[in-house]
Structure formats: C-alpha cells, structure tokens
Amino acid sequence: MAVSIEDKIELFRKMIFSDIENHSAEEKEKLLERIELEKDRLRAEAEAKGNRLLTEAEKKAEKESRQLLSKVHARQTHRLLEKKQALLEAMVALIRQEAEAFAGSGRYADYLCEKIAKACRELQHAETVRFYLTDADRSTYGDMIRSTIEGVRQAVGYELLEAPSGIIGGFYGEDGERSVQVDYTLRTLIEDSREAVGTALSSRLEEVTG
Secondary structure (H helix, E strand, O other), X not given: OXXXXXXXXXXXXXXXXXXHHHHXXXXXXXXXXXXXXXXXXXXXXXXXHHHHHXXXXXXXXXXXXXXXXXXXXXXXXXXXXXXXXXXXXXXXXXXXXXXXXXXXXXXXXXXXXXXXXXXXXXOOOOOEEEEEEOHHHHHHHHHHHHHHHHHHOOOOEEEEEEOOOOOOOOEXXXXXXXXXXXXXXXXXXXXXXXXXXXXXXXXXXXXXXX
C-alpha cells in the first residue's frame, strides 16, 4: 500500500512533536534537578547559618549567665560582709560592756596590781616611770598601786598621772625618755579582741559559704 503525502506529513509531525515533548521532558527533569540542588544548597546554607546563630546565641547566653552569676556573687558577698561587720560591732559592744563591768568589779583591783607589777618588770631599767590611769582608778586604787610599784621598783622614781579619756580602765606606762612603752588599757584589749573576733568570723563565713 502506498504511503500518501498526507500520511508522510502526519508521521513527520508526530516525530517532530514527539521530539519536542521528549526534549521538554528532559529540560523539565534537568530543571527539577537544578531546583532540588538549589533547595539542598539553600537548606545546607540555612542549617550552617542556623548552627552559627545557635553557637553565637549559646556564647551570648553563657556570657550573660557568667555576668549574672558574678553580680549575684558580688551582692551575696556584700551582704555577707555587711552581716559580718554588724555582728562584729555587736560582739565588740558586748565585750566593751563586759570590760566596763569588770572595771567596776572586785576582781579589777587584783588585775590592776598584777599588770602594774608586770609593767614595772618590763620597765626595770628605766630610772623613772610614768603610769597613766583614769582619775577614778588613781583615787580608788592609788595606795594599792603605789604599794605594788614600790615592792617591785624600790628606790626608783615613778609618777601616777591621769590618762586621756577613753581608756575605760587599766593603764599604760612609759619610761622617762618615752623610748619604752607598755599598754594594759582595757580599750587596747578590746581592740585586740576586735581583730581576733573579726578573724574568727571570717573563717566561719568561709566555712559556711565554701
């Protein structure tokens, strides 16, 4: 059977359109591949950017956390120091009350004479010595103090003088040249106790706070 011109044209048309469809399908597939590749690239880029942002956020959060902890620690330390100081002052005030009560007790005379005798021995090479006491102690215990001094420092000069206010009790002494001094005032004992109490409180706070 002979193929007509019309049949040949139709066959050619089908071949042409089939080739166009196949070409379009290939182009479409390539385009889809490019799209998937771009999607993968963008996804990877977004993930990398997200990880970088996450890392930066973690670093920022860690820095802020350290700063916050530092501020909290500083506030806690400040409060502890305030409490320590308040406790120290309260304890020193109690010690001062005890010292003032002791200065008016019967045991105080024995303490005064004992320390006077000790001071005389410490100043034994001085030709003259001066002892500074409260005016009340000079009036109340003057004879006892003189007897104690003369029992230790025979035939050596001495003076009993009024001390500046604030020593609470006790006395301080010095040689004639003021090169050697001794201090047995209750005020100094209180100040010494302040340092000891402060050290003890600091050690205790360190144990508590770790």
